[in-house]
Each structure stands twice: as C-alpha cells, then as structure tokens.
Amino acid sequence: MGECVRVWVDISGSQSRAFALPARLLQTALLLQLPSRNTFPQMAACRRVQLLLLLMSVLISSSVCRDNGNLLGAGNSLQNPIQGGGPIGGNMAPAAAASQPRRATGWKLAEEEACREDLTRLCPKHTWSNNLAVLECLQDKKEDIQIEALLIRACEPVIQAYCHEVADNQIDTGDLMECLVHNKHQKEMNEKCAVGVTHFQLIQMKDFRFSYKFKMACKEDVLKLCPNIKRKVDVVICLSTTVRNDTLQEVKEQRVSLKCRKQLRVEELEMSEDIRLQPELYESCKQDIGNHCRNVAFGNAQVIECLKENKKQLLPRCHQRVFKLQETEMMDPELDYTLMRVCKQMIKRFCTEADAKYMLQCLKQNKNSEMMDPKCKQMITKRQITQNTEIAAVCGGGSSAGAGRPS
Template sequence: MQITLGLLSLKRENIDFDPTLKRVCLPDITKYCPHVEQGNAQVLECLQTVRDKLSPLCEQKVFKVKRQEVYDNSIDYALITMCADAIEQFCAHHDRETILDCLKVNKDQKGFSKKCRSIVIHRMIEQNSNYQLNPSLQENCKMDINKFCSNVINTNHGKDLNEAVFKCLKGSFKKGVLSHKCENEMVSMLREQALDVSLNPLIRVVCKNELETICKLSDEDSGKTEECLKNALLENRIMTPVCKVEVANMIEESQADIHVDPLLQQVCALDLLKFCKDVPQGNGRHIKCLRISMDNHQLSPECGEMLTKRLRMYENAALVAPPPGDFHELYHQVVASPAKHYFFLMFLMMFGSIFVVGILFGRAFRRQMTLKNK
C-alpha cells in the first residue's frame, strides 16, 4: 500500500513519471504550460488551472488524477508539500487522507502560511466548480441530487452539467426542500462563498466586468465584495444581465438562511439570541422572526437598519430573478409564499367553478339528447 501511494505521489510530483498522462497531454502542455518547470507538481497544477481548455483525452486524464486526490489528500503532492508547515502547526493529528478539510477550517487563522492558503483556496474553487470533485457534497447531497436534479443530469454534459447541478441544488435550497444533511452542506458552501467571492466560480465569470470596476476583489474579502455586489444591484449599477440574475439569486439564497448572510448574522447576533434562539434554521425562519421583532420595535438600531436594507434587497431580487421554469418549481414557490393561502383559495374557486359549469353543461346536454330521442 505504501509503495502504491509513493508511486502515485511521485507521478504527481513529476509528470515524467506518468508517461501515459504526459503522452496524452503533451500538446496541451506545449500550448498552455510551455514555461512551467518540471517538479513540485507544477505541470499538473498548470493543467488543472486550464481544465476547461484541455483536449478531451487530456481533460479526462487530469480529471481522473484530480478525483483520486480529492478522495485521498495524502497523494496530493502540491497540497502536502506546500502546506507542510501549516499541517504541522494546525493539523498534526488529522488523518492525511482528509487533511484538506482541516486546512479549510484553519485557512484564516493567524500564522497560516500564504502559499498554503493559496492552494487551499484553489482546491476549494475546484470543488465548487465540479460537484464530482466535492466528496462532502457527494456524500451529503447524493439523494437530493438524484431526487431534484435527475433531469439536469440527463440533459447536460461536461462543464454545463456541473453548473446545472449547482444551480439545481441552490434552487432547491431556496425552496427549503433539501434534506437536513444536504441543507447544512449547502449552507457551509454558500457561507464560504459569501465571505470570499473568489470561491464562487459562477459569480467570478458572469460578474467579471463588475468585479473589475465596481466591486474589486481583495485578499481580505470578509464578505465585502458580495455586499458590494448586492448594493450595486439595489442601486441599479450592474449592467451585465446575467450578473444581475446571479446576484439576485445570491440575495434570495441568503434570505432562505441567515447563516448564508454572515454580515447580517453578525450585526443581528444579539437580537437573534434574544428573540429567535428557539427558531429552527432554514426556510427563511430567522429572517421572518427578525421581521416580526422589528415590527414590534424590539430590534437594536443597527440590526433594524440592516434588516430594513435587506428587505429592500429581497424585494428587488424577486423582480430580477427568473420566474419558475415548470409546474413543480411553481408549486414549491407558491408553498413558500406568504400569500400561499390566497393562491390555494383562488385555485379552489377556479376548480369549483369549472366543476359547477361541467355539471350544468352535462345536464343540459343530457336534456337535449332526451328531447331528440323523443
């Protein structure tokens, strides 16, 4: 076993020790990584950063290598090597196979090396870009993906598949229909993305213009960039249509669970503890609780001010976000709506009217047939 792991690690360290990978990917290496030196897994890291541009055979090979690494971090040569000091300091007693989990938790600690944090962030971006490279998501959301996303899996492939599955899970999260395990997994992922927009691959692509002009990325994000994008949408300063939609979706996701809005949660921490400590997490319950407390003039001024702004954001996002795509989605949005009783009453009235008209028409038709037979 040790010999096998040692060989795998050696192949990662220097691509020359993996002749099949080198042969299949040589044109891509020449094109995208011509000046990258051998050793320290630099060539493999380079290929992973341009996965979307690789030839199909090379992409498949790199994906296979990456999949092995995410399920056994001990053979991730770049991670283990560049994070040796951080592992010793923060994760000395953690299992090497899942060492990335420990590094992710400690990446913002004082004394955590910058070079290790950089590769940990890179690994997190990979996991947020490809659900098949996210072991925790696979484990906790497998049933939910099969239940809610089977249609998108059957109709999408490659990069489009990953984007579609993440969108599907986020949509199901907003509706509050995910299992408890999957919901917690999504909260963790979305909270990380809220605190650091660089971990949100979709926003980085569709809001590229806005992130270069209005809300520039910084190493010390702490939720400032996402807050900037939210404010920009509210103030109608986002010009890119797809960026508008994704920022609106981001706002609606934070409405579903306050833990996905770390800035609001931080400002309203004492109010949540005082008025909402027994309120279950998810499905917008904490926001509703805070709103009731605000209507009763109980909130602290800081929390009340930020919540008022958030309510305006929710209202604005609802106008920007796309409407439900099918009956199943429409049903869940109606169920989650505060006016759901009104919708159901209108449906019953409409159904009742059709039923009564059907009875009257049937009687008239039978009467007419009877007269004809006479």
C-alpha cells in the same frame, strides 16, 4: 517525430518494461519528477507520472517508432538493462526478445499490481479501461495532494488552534479542509493559508468529486437526480433546486437524501463567502467589479456586498444576477453571508430557536432592543430597505422612496 530511442521503465522494483519513444518526447516526459515516498506515501508505489507520460508518448508515437516493423511498447516484459541488459537506446538481442513473453496488445495500467490500490482508491471504475483517462485522474489527484501538503504547512497555526482533532485523523475524510474553510477569517489565519484554502476551493469547483465529503454524502443523489453534471456549482444548483421544489410542493418524501441535504447546506454556505465560488455571478459582474469594487478584497462576501450597494449602477447582466441572488437570500437568509457574519452574536442571543428561513424576520423583531448590536441593527435596516424595494419592483406598485423606508 525525430530519432527514436529505447527506454526501460521500472514498474514494481523487480519488473521493467521497454518503450520505444521519440527522443524529443522522452525529454519532455522526464522533466516531471516523481514525488518521494516520504512526501506522498499513498501514491509512491504506483510510480505513475513518468510511466504514464511515457505510455502516452508510446501511443502518440505508435506510427513512427518501430523495431523491424513491430512497435516496441508496453506489451514487452523484459530484463532490466541495469541488471545485465543493454544500454538505454541500445539494440536488444533477437534471441532475448524472442524468449520474453508478450502480453496482449490491450495492456492496461489498471492491471499493474503496483497501481491497483491507488486506482481503486482514487479513480472512478469507468476510467480503468482507458490508460489516458487514468493518466488524467491520477495527475489531478497528485495536484490535489501536493496542494494539501503545502496547505498543512502554511496553515499550521489555524490547525493547531481550531482543527487539531481532525488533523490527527489517519484517513482524510475532508474534515480538515472543511475546518480550514470554516475558520478562514480567524485571527490565526495568515495570508498564505487563506490564499491556499481559497485556491483549493476553486480547484474543487471544477468537479464535485474533488470535495470528498460532498461526494460521499451526495454521490447517489447526483447519479439519480443530476446525471452527467460534473461541475460542483452546477451539481449544487441542481440538488438545491430539487430540494426547493420538493419543499414548495410539500411532497411526503424529499428526493434528495437527508445526509446529502445536510452537506449541501455546508457547500451553499461556503460558496456564499466568495464571489469567485459562484462562477456565473462572477463572470457576469467582472466588468462591474472593476468599475465599482476595484479596491475591495475577495472573501468575506465583501465584493458581493459592494455590488449590492452599487446595484443601480450595474450593467444589466450583472444587475440581473445580483437581483436573483438577493431574491434567493430573502427566501433563505442563512445564505446571506454578510448578514450572518455581522449579526452572528445577535442571532445567538435572540434567534437560536428560529428556523433559518425566518432568521431575518427574527432579527427585525428584535432590532430595537437595547441589547441589539449597532452594526447588526444597521445591517438589518439595509436588508429591510432592499427587501421592501425588491417587493415594490416585483409588484410594480408604490414609489421606491416610500417603499424603501423600513418600519
């Protein structure tokens, strides 16, 4: 591991700890700068990044960095060399070392007063006993907060136009991000903001707990119905399947709580807007996207629509996924992002009282109205052709040409 040096780390302003580290690891640890108190006030007190990286280095180097046979690590509470002690890397007087109290070898970062508030607010309780788990949790949260700060700057025009009320909240409850996602295609949305919002959505897909509103609305349901599932898309599928099964079986009491079902619908609608938010579909269709939709931009469900239009040319794996998606949309037209976007005003005009699952049926009934928007009418016809074709394919009867003609 190379030469070892002794390092002093300021933890709470009045207390320091000594660490014996390999010099190479120390250089790596110090490359990462801590955010300033003014930039991220909610995490400045913990001063965690350098401390945690140093702590990780202590654990890695425990077999090589020893002072007369004893590891000098986080168990020592010592005088700060800046306040009169020896220089960094210098030798500590034996008398001074002997006079300092030693903690038990099982020291935990969660026990530090400066970090306790951050851990309580940001990290699951089961991580507190594991210093490396705490490191991972806080590092993830640091990345989220940094992204959020950049987003606020990039998205100022949209925030001022549509989200100023939720942006003024002192406590972030996820409303601002939800508002930005909802208004991602407004004229005030610039490219930096749109890219940032989508990137934030992709990060949230890694773990449902990164989505504050979803986590708060559904955490009990997830623990009960979808234990050991972390990826957001898998949690959404698990809960949605439960809701669908309970609805089909007409159970007296739904297993998924009402507040979770409401937020689940928000998550499903958000995921339908960009194929990258549906990892299985995206991975299955990457080659076909390159072959048939190379010049189609992500977002606004444009790539998904492109795949639908080229379904006959798709590879089997992608074709199967797209077919399944269309089946889902037929049962629940509200998840058909393109239909809902193109026909938004017509839905307000003709179908305000219609149940979501009968939305397409309502639009079909009003398709030939003189007040029907031509673009919406064209989209309804496309969906009718798809619906009739899929029904014919499933039932195995009639020619596809005849079955595909809408009434």
